[in-house]
Amino acid sequence: MTGREGQPMPASFPPADSATLLAKALEVATTVADPEIPVLSIADLGILRDIKVAEDSSVEVSITPTYSGCPAMNMIGLELELALEKAGFSKVTVITVLSPAWTTDWMTEDGKRKLREYGIAPPSGRTSRGALFGADEVQCPRCGSKSTVRLAEFGSTSCKALWRCEACREPFDYFKCH
Amino acid sequence: MAKTLRVNETPLVLYCLRRADDALILGHRLSEWCGHAPMMEEDMALANMALDLIGQARSLYTYAGQVEGEGHTEDDFAYWRDERGYRNALLVEQENDDFARTIMRQFLYASFADLYWQAMVKSKDETLAAVAAKSEKEMAYHVRHTAEWVIRLGDGTDESHERIAKALEYCWPFTGELFEADESEKGLVAEGIAADLSSLRDQWRTNVKAVLDEATLTMPQDGWMQKGGRSGRHSEYLGHLLTELQHVQHTVPGAVW
Numbered sequence: 001m002t003g004r005e006g007q008p009m010p011a012s013f014p015p016a017d018s019a020t021l022l023a024k025a026l027e028v029a030t031t032v033a034d035p036e037i038p039v040l041s042i043a044d045l046g047i048l049r050d051i052k053v054a055e056d057s058s059v060e061v062s063i064t065p066t067y068s069g070c071p072a073m074n075m076i077g078l079e080l081e082l083a084l085e086k087a088g089f090s091k092v093t094v095i096t097v098l099s100p101a102w103t104t105d106w107m108t109e110d111g112k113r114k115l116r117e118y119g120i121a122p123p124s125g126r127t128s129r130g131a132l133f134g135a136d137e138v139q140c141p142r143c144g145s146k147s148t149v150r151l152a153e154f155g156s157t158s159c160k161a162l163w164r165c166e167a168c169r170e171p172f173d174y175f176k177c178h
Numbered sequence: 179m180a181k182t183l184r185v186n187e188t189p190l191v192l193y194c195l196r197r198a199d200d201a202l203i204l205g206h207r208l209s210e211w212c213g214h215a216p217m218m219e220e221d222m223a224l225a226n227m228a229l230d231l232i233g234q235a236r237s238l239y240t241y242a243g244q245v246e247g248e249g250h251t252e253d254d255f256a257y258w259r260d261e262r263g264y265r266n267a268l269l270v271e272q273e274n275d276d277f278a279r280t281i282m283r284q285f286l287y288a289s290f291a292d293l294y295w296q297a298m299v300k301s302k303d304e305t306l307a308a309v310a311a312k313s314e315k316e317m318a319y320h321v322r323h324t325a326e327w328v329i330r331l332g333d334g335t336d337e338s339h340e341r342i343a344k345a346l347e348y349c350w351p352f353t354g355e356l357f358e359a360d361e362s363e364k365g366l367v368a369e370g371i372a373a374d375l376s377s378l379r380d381q382w383r384t385n386v387k388a389v390l391d392e393a394t395l396t397m398p399q400d401g402w403m404q405k406g407g408r409s410g411r412h413s414e415y416l417g418h419l420l421t422e423l424q425h426v427q428h429t430v431p432g433a434v435w
Contacts, residue, residue: 068312069205069233085375098237099304101311152219153323154226162219178315 021053028087029061035075039118042076046106049097055099058091059084064102067158067178104178116141121163121174122146138174140165150174183250183258189362190248193257193267193372194306196408198238199266203416204287205231206423207274208369222325227284237309251272251302261417262410271407271416275345278338281327282345285424288320288380289386290356297373306371325389332393343395354403357382378399 028050030043042048042063050062061080065073077094084092094142107115110123121141138148145167152162160173185191208228215221239252274280295317298310331342357375359367366372389395406412426433427431 013193014190064313065237067230067233068237068309068316069229069230069231097309098312101308103311150221153319153326154219154223158226158229176319178312 018053018055021057022051024087025051025053025059025061025084025089026103028083028089032076032079034085035072035079036159037115037118037120040111040115042080044108044111044114046102046108047076052082053089056091057089058093058094060093062095062097064097070158072157074176085162102178104175115175119172120160121172123175123177138163140168141172142170143168181258182260183254185250185255185259185263186246188246189366190303190371191242192362193366194238194242194245196265196267197233197359198242198255199264200270200291201231201238202235202285203266203419204270204284205229206233206419207270208280208284210274211280216295221276223307224280227320227323230313230320234309234313234316237305237312241305241309253427256315257424261412261420264407264410264412264416264420266407266416267352267355268355268404268407268413269349271413271419272349272352273415273431275348276341278341279330279345279348281324281331282342282349284327285318285324285389286349286353286386287356288317288324289389290353292317292321292420293381293385294373294375297378301372302370321385328389328395329393333394334391339394342393345388347398350398351402351404354400355405355407355433358405358408360408 027147029048030041032042032048034040034042034045034047037045045066047063047066048061048166049064050060054058054060061084063073063076063080073096077096080094081092107123109117115122119141121138124138137146138150139146140163145165148163149166149168150161151164155162155173159175160177161176162171163174166173185195187195205228208224208231211221211224212228215224235251235256236373239255242255243250243252258368262328269283272279292314295310296316299307301307301310301313302433328342331338334337359375362376365371367374383397390397404413
């Protein structure tokens with residue numbers, strides 16, 4: 001087992017059987033957060049797609065991009081490598097898969113709740129074209145009012161639009177359907 | 179010193195490069211607005227749209243490299259082909275000019291790309307279908323955003339109307355090329371890999387006309403249409419754009435962040 005020189009490995013590493021090793025890798029990978037929405041893990045978002053561990057404890061993680069140009073993807077890949085190496089996995093490869101294409105429909109209910117608590121309105125409805133356009137009913141993440149208006153189609157990141165609540169007058173980010 | 183890339187343009191490689199080049203060049207054009215847009219929200223919108231397009235280009239270049247099998251990366255295609263090697267349509271390389279021209283160019287392209295990527299979701303090529311599934315949603319947002327601006331400017335003041343009308347007149351002769359397909363593409367259409375571009379044109383006209391009508395603009399007659407970009411014959415503007423886009427790599431080949 002090779003780690004970074006001079007750094008002691010955790011005593012129990014590597015676990016004896018591959019199922020434990022896989023569970024450990026998954027646990028570590030799940031702690032990696034989206035750098036732009038730090039309350040969400042990449043598992044909550046549906047970005048983490050697959051993880052494989054070989055007998056020599058080398059790991060291959062598959063992630064999928066959200067928006068085509070999401071600049072967080074490089075950082076997420078890097079953070080996965082760092083987190084897994086720190087946990088003692090020797091060789092970490094992160095690959096990007098495109099198919100099937102990511103959609104906000106994959107966001108977990110837990111993820112949506114965390115988004116709301118963080119002050120971002122989660123994607124409303126499913127991503128049929130009707131939901132993308134027309135049926136915009138976005139609930140204010142602060143006061144819960146549905147009396148809201150879109151201020152700007154494009155917000156602070158690719159995945160967000162800027163909205164305002166007409167009831168409490170607070171502006172908020174809305175995670176767009178994709 | 180690295181040399182200009184020679185690409186083995188099999189039909190599928192060429193097909194991917196044409197789509198990727200459209201997205202990269204238009205994305206680069208939009209990125210030129212960064213910090214210069216008429217208002218904060220619009221600066222963010224143009225940069226966001228640029229990001230979507232450059233992201234689409236990256237996926238398509240990467241795939242082109244895999245299909246070609248010569249070990250070329252997305253960066254090789256972007257930085258090491260000269261003007262004659264680029265396969266984008268002439269529309270997307272046209273200069274930004276004023277905000278009206280930028281919006282009209284984006285509206286006409288996005289109205290096309292929205293329909294195009296919707297059709298490509300059914301492609302038998304799994305990777306292209308996956309790129310399409312993302313891109314069609316992104317382009318739908320571009321259409322909505324730019325259509326709102328076309329209407330606002332067209333049905334606005336005399337000055338804004340005049341400018342957007344002039345932009346429409348300028349851009350229109352470049353729209354025909356979007357629907358052009360040569361023999362190499364027709365083969366891919368027959369195999370179910372590529373969408374039949376000519377079949378999209380009527381719907382495109384209908385969608386564009388609905389917005390132009392609301393904007394009190396007159397849809398131009400189809401006259402002489404410019405073409406050449408798909409086979410590497412470009413307007414004078416692409417060379418200047420590439421000089422800037424490729425400058426760092428040509429000065430310090432292989433430089434990475």
